[in-house]
Amino acid sequence: MFGNTYHMVRKIYKRVLTLGSFVLVLASCGKKDANSPGIEYMPDMYRSPSLEVYNGNQLSDDTVGIRTVGMRLPVPGTVPRGFMPYPYANDTAGYAAAGRELRNPIPLTPEILKEGEELYGKFCVHCHGAQGGGDGPVGLKLPGAPPAYYGTLKNLPAGKIFHTITYGKGLMGSHASQLTQQERWILVHYVQKLQHSKDAPAAGSDSTAVAKVDTKKRK
Numbered sequence: 001m002f003g004n005t006y007h008m009v010r011k012i013y014k015r016v017l018t019l020g021s022f023v024l025v026l027a028s029c030g031k032k033d034a035n036s037p038g039i040e041y042m043p044d045m046y047r048s049p050s051l052e053v054y055n056g057n058q059l060s061d062d063t064v065g066i067r068t069v070g071m072r073l074p075v076p077g078t079v080p081r082g083f084m085p086y087p088y089a090n091d092t093a094g095y096a097a098a099g100r101e102l103r104n105p106i107p108l109t110p111e112i113l114k115e116g117e118e119l120y121g122k123f124c125v126h127c128h129g130a131q132g133g134g135d136g137p138v139g140l141k142l143p144g145a146p147p148a149y150y151g152t153l154k155n156l157p158a159g160k161i162f163h164t165i166t167y168g169k170g171l172m173g174s175h176a177s178q179l180t181q182q183e184r185w186i187l188v189h190y191v192q193k194l195q196h197s198k199d200a201p202a203a204g205s206d207s208t209a210v211a212k213v214d215t216k217k218r219k
């Protein structure tokens with residue numbers, strides 16, 4: 001009885017072995033794709049499921065059910081650290097509201113004015129001129145020279161100055177990409193200084209004077 005069972009187990013064992021090797025041989029043949037590794041044993045051992053930044057997620061699912069965990073967008077309203085959003089739109093209403101509501105967060109000191117002068121010399125003077133008369137060499141070549149700070153723009157409030165530097169106005173382009181908000185506020189102080197750089201004649205007559213210079217120079 002005991003011998004009989006032993007023989008039967010041996011027989012079954014042999015058959016399983018034969019069948020197993022047959023399956024293995026079959027699995028190793030008949031590859032259609034030359035690049036296919038064939039049947040893989042525990043593929044996750046060598047196919048790393050780690051996530052790469054800005055790459056799709058190879059995992060079938062993640063906890064949020066999105067398959068692109070590596071390139072998920074920030075939630076709406078996210079702002080970079082240290083960045084203060086500018087809430088006024090680039091339109092007439094935004095311009096008016098900025099003029100009414102904005103106050104310069106940087107206290108006025110001689111050092112700040114010095115910094116403002118430096119920034120003005122790099123970014124503004126070629127159009128607006130050293131005294132802010134709108135008579136910089138580039139300003140004079142424009143189809144319409146910038147109005148003088150100490151003339152038409154004498155009473156322009158700080159918020160509107162900041163708004164214009166941020167978005168640009170007419171022929172003046174936006175300076176938001178070249179100047180930080182802090183630098184723009186420093187410039188506001190300097191422009192305000194130039195608004196009082198001359199005992200200007202009544203508003204209006206000054207811009208005519210600039211226009212005259214303009215035509216003379218261009219002829």
Ligand code: HEC
Nearest residue numbers: 123124127145146147160161164165169170171172175187
């Ligand atoms: C390419 C020439 C150019 C440059 C550079 C330029 N501006 Fe202007 N700016 C103009 C012109 C032209 C206007 C008139 C715009 C209008 O009212 O149509 C103007 C208008 C302004 C005004 C009046 C805005 C208002 O509300 O009416 C301010 C303030 C001003 N510029 C400040 C600056 C400052 C500060 C810089 C330097 C960061 C600068 N601009 C650089 C050409 C320039």
